[in-house]
Amino acid sequence: MSARGGGNGVVDGGRHRRLLRQVTERAQRRGFPGWAGLVCDVAVTELAVDAAAITLRTSARAQELAAASGQCARRLEEIQYTVGVGPGVEAFDMGSPVLMADLAEAHQRWPGFEDAAVADGVSAVFAFPLLGGAVQVGVLDLYRRRPGELSADQLADAAVLADLATTALLTDAAPHATAGRTWDDLPGHYDDVNVATGVLAAELQISVENAFLRLRAHAFSTGQAVLDVAHAVLSHQFDVDAFQD
Structure with missing residues (x-):
């Protein structure tokens, strides 16, 4: 540096x-x-x-x-x-x-x-x-x-x-x-949040911003990290209906 x-x-x-x-x-x-x-x-x-x-x-x-x-x-x-x-x-x-x-x-x-x-x-x-x-x-x-x-x-x-x-x-x-580190090794990698947000937006037919707000609200209301909720969405552990209004 x-x-x-x-x-x-x-x-x-x-x-x-x-x-x-x-x-x-x-x-x-x-x-x-x-x-x-x-x-x-x-x-x-x-x-x-x-x-x-x-x-x-x-x-x-x-x-x-x-x-x-x-x-x-x-x-x-x-x-x-x-x-x-x-x-x-x-x-x-x-x-x-x-x-x-x-x-x-x-x-x-x-x-x-x-x-x-x-x-x-x-x-x-x-x-x-x-x-x-x-x-x-x-x-x-x-x-x-x-x-x-x-x-x-x-x-x-x-x-x-x-x-x-x-x-x-x-x-x-x-x-x-x-060098020598994979992308998944980097701390706090949030790319999965963006992908999960896109999945919710497509499934619920809502805007990306709205989908992110619902993802964040679900994490907050259940006491989870946003990243953990995103991983659950991507691994199909959640029914997308859980993110309906």
Whole structure:
């Protein structure tokens, strides 16, 4: 991964070099699991948060979990996808950071997400949109168990890490970055959701957007992940009538 910025604006050169060095040193020590995963590791350590995730987003239906620091981050990213709201969704939609220092004060800003995050012991969430030039490509989400704001230094570091996360996504997307890995090995692969949505749309003779909303609603009402419901649809474990109004 080169030292060039990913498009999130002007960043502190010294800070950028320091954090990039942290990422590359981890790559040398641990082998190469992918740049996005290394950026998540550095975010957890340098920002004193408990979990981090980098997610590719292009629309409400198009999402790929590029990397996560652990199960908590993976689960909360999946919940955001399932309920359609959350700090990452909002940061992507607004094109600006979302900083929630205390989820107890969110007052149902993100119905469905807040309760799940609190149940996982998360008290504060911070989301940063990832910009590739003028195009938003995803989100860096940070989760912390104790409430409180990020310090000025931590915010500056987070801005740099968002820049590095953008570069990581573009670098990991290069053919050499996934050599030896199959598509199914990639974390959080949601292509099956798109296929299942198309199947429902065709079977029910409704729009793709409507089909996706029904898929998501079924997942939420039954306490399942959207991806699991999609797999069930594709393996014919569901009668499509279950998705009728």
